[in-house]
Amino acid sequence: MSDYAPMDLDEEKTLVDWVESNYDSEVDSYDLRVDYSSEDELYEDNTRAREAHALRQAELHATFAKCKFDPKQRQSVLDRFNKKCTEGEPEGVVEGKCMLWNEDKGRDYYQIGVGPHGMIMAHRASYMIFWDVHLPPEIQARHMCNVPNCVNPAHLMIGDAQDNADDKVRSGRSLAGTRNPASNLTEEAVMDIFENEMTPKQCKAKYGVSRDTVREIRLGISYSSVTGAKPNKKRKRTEPEDLNPCDEEIAKKYVASRVKKEGEHWIWTKKFRDKGGYGLARFKGKGYLAHNFSCRVFSNGCKRIPEKMQVLHGCTRKDCVNPDHLSIGSPAQNAADRQRDGTAVIGTKHPNAKLENADILVIRRRAAAGETHAEIKKDYPVKLTAIGDIVARRTWAHIPEEVKPQ
Ligand SMILES: [Zn+2]
Ligand SMILES: [Zn+2]
Numbered sequence: 207m208s209d210y211a212p213m214d215l216d217e218e219k220t221l222v223d224w225v226e227s228n229y230d231s232e233v234d235s236y237d238l239r240v241d242y243s244s245e246d247e248l249y250e251d252n253t254r255a256r257e258a259h260a261l262r263q264a265e266l267h268a269t270f271a272k273c274k275f276d277p278k279q280r281q282s283v284l285d286r287f288n289k290k291c292t293e294g295e296p297e298g299v300v301e302g303k304c305m306l307w308n309e310d311k312g313r314d315y316y317q318i319g320v321g322p323h324g325m326i327m328a329h330r331a332s333y334m335i336f337w338d339v340h341l342p343p344e345i346q347a348r349h350m351c352n353v354p355n356c357v358n359p360a361h362l363m364i365g366d367a368q369d370n371a372d373d374k375v376r377s378g379r380s381l382a383g384t385r386n387p388a389s390n391l392t393e394e395a396v397m398d399i400f401e402n403e404m405t406p407k408q409c410k411a412k413y414g415v416s417r418d419t420v421r422e423i424r425l426g427i428s429y430s431s432v433t434g435a436k437p438n439k440k441r442k443r444t445e446p447e448d449l450n451p452c453d454e455e456i457a458k459k460y461v462a463s464r465v466k467k468e469g470e471h472w473i474w475t476k477k478f479r480d481k482g483g484y485g486l487a488r489f490k491g492k493g494y495l496a497h498n499f500s501c502r503v504f505s506n507g508c509k510r511i512p513e514k515m516q517v518l519h520g521c522t523r524k525d526c527v528n529p530d531h532l533s534i535g536s537p538a539q540n541a542a543d544r545q546r547d548g549t550a551v552i553g554t555k556h557p558n559a560k561l562e563n564a565d566i567l568v569i570r571r572r573a574a575a576g577e578t579h580a581e582i583k584k585d586y587p588v589k590l591t592a593i594g595d596i597v598a599r600r601t602w603a604h605i606p607e608e609v610k611p612q
Pocket of ligand 1: 296303304305351352353356357358361
C-alpha cells in the first residue's frame with residue numbers, strides 16, 4: 207500500500223492515447239517469460255525426448271544383438287569385461303564376487319559402446335552375451351547384488367521396470383530426486399521451490415537452479431519423488447485470484463507496453479499463445495489470458511472474471527486486448543458471437559473435419575430420399591453415428607436446409 211503512487215493519468219486522454227504515451231515503459235522486469243503454453247511445450251518436449259530415447263535404445267539393442275552372435279565380436283566384448291572389470295564385494299546375497307565395470311565411473315550409469323556412437327548399459331550387454339538372449343529395452347536387468355556397476359551375469363535377473371524400481375528403493379540406491387549425484391538440491395530446497403511463490407530469478411539466486419528446473423519441479427516433471435506431484439498434461443488453466451488493487455497502475459503499464467496499436471485495436475505483441483491462439487500475459491509471477499488480464503485491469507477493478515463467465519471480444523481480432531472491445535459475458539453469448547463473426551471453429555474450419563460442405567448436402571438429400579444411414583456411410587470416412595447427427599442436424603447445423611439449383 208505504502209509504495210502506491212497514483213498515476214498522473216490525464217483525464218482528457220483516451221485509453222489509446224494513454225497506451226501510446228506509455229508504450230515501452232520500464233516494467234520489463236515483470237516479464238518473466240514463463241507461461242503456461244511454454245510449460246505445456248516443455249512437457250511435450252520431455253515426452254518426445256523420452257520416446258526418442260526409447261526408440262534409439264531399441265535400435266542399439268538390436269545392433270548389439272547382431273554383434274553378440276558374431277563369435278569375434280562376442281569375444282571382444284567378453285575380453286573387455288575380463289580386462290577392465292575389477293573384483294568387488296556384493297551387498298546382496300549372491301554367489302561369487304561382483305565384476306565392477308569402472309568405465310564411466312562417477313556417473314549414475316555404466317555403459318559400453320555399441321557401434322560408432324551408441325552406448326548401452328554394460329550390465330545389460332553382459333547379460334545378453336552370457337545368457338545368449340535378446341533383452342529388449344523394456345525388460346530390465348536387475349542387480350541382485352545391489353551393486354549398480356556390477357556386470358557379473360550371475361548377479362543379474364530380468365524383471366520389469368517396476369521390479370527394478372522396487373529393488374532400488376529397497377536397497378536404498380534409488381537415484382530419484384535429491385539422491386541423484388547430479389542433484390545439488392536438498393529436499394528442503396525442492397519443497398521450498400515447489401510450495402512457495404518465488405520467481406525463477408529468486409529461485410536462481412537462492413539455489414542456483416535454472417528456470418527450466420524450477421518449472422519442471424513445479425510441474426512434477428522433476429523431483430516428483432520429493433514433492434509427490436504428478437505431471438498432469440490436462441492441467442486446466444485457472445485465472446489467478448483478484449489482483450491487488452495497488453497493482454492496478456503498474457498492470458495497466460504492463461498491458462500498455464505489450465500492445466501495438468492497429469487502428470482501434472490493441473494488438474498483443476508477445477509471442478506466447480495458448481492453444482486457442484489467445485495471447486498470454488504474465489504478471490507478478492502469474493499467468494493470464496492477455497485479453498482477460500486487460501479486461502480485469504481496465505474494466506473490472508482488477509477483480510477476477512466471475513466463474514462461468516468469459517471475456518468476449520466485441521471486435522473480430524482474437525489478439526486484440528483493447529478493453530473498449532472487451533466485455534464480460536456467458537459462454538453461450540461467446541459462442542453466439544463467434545458464429546456472428548465467423549470465427550467459430552465449425553464445419554470445414556474444424557481441424558478434424560473429414561467432410562466438405564457439399565458432402566453434407568448430399569448426405570441429407572440421400573437420407574431424405576430414403577437411403578439408410580449405413581448405406582450412406584459406405585461413401586464417407588465417418589462413423590455411422592456421424593451420419594445420424596448430420597441428418598438430424600445435431601452437427602453441421604450451420605449448413606442451410608436446401609440449396610436452390612443455380
Ligand atoms: Zn554383483
Ligand atoms: Zn479490437
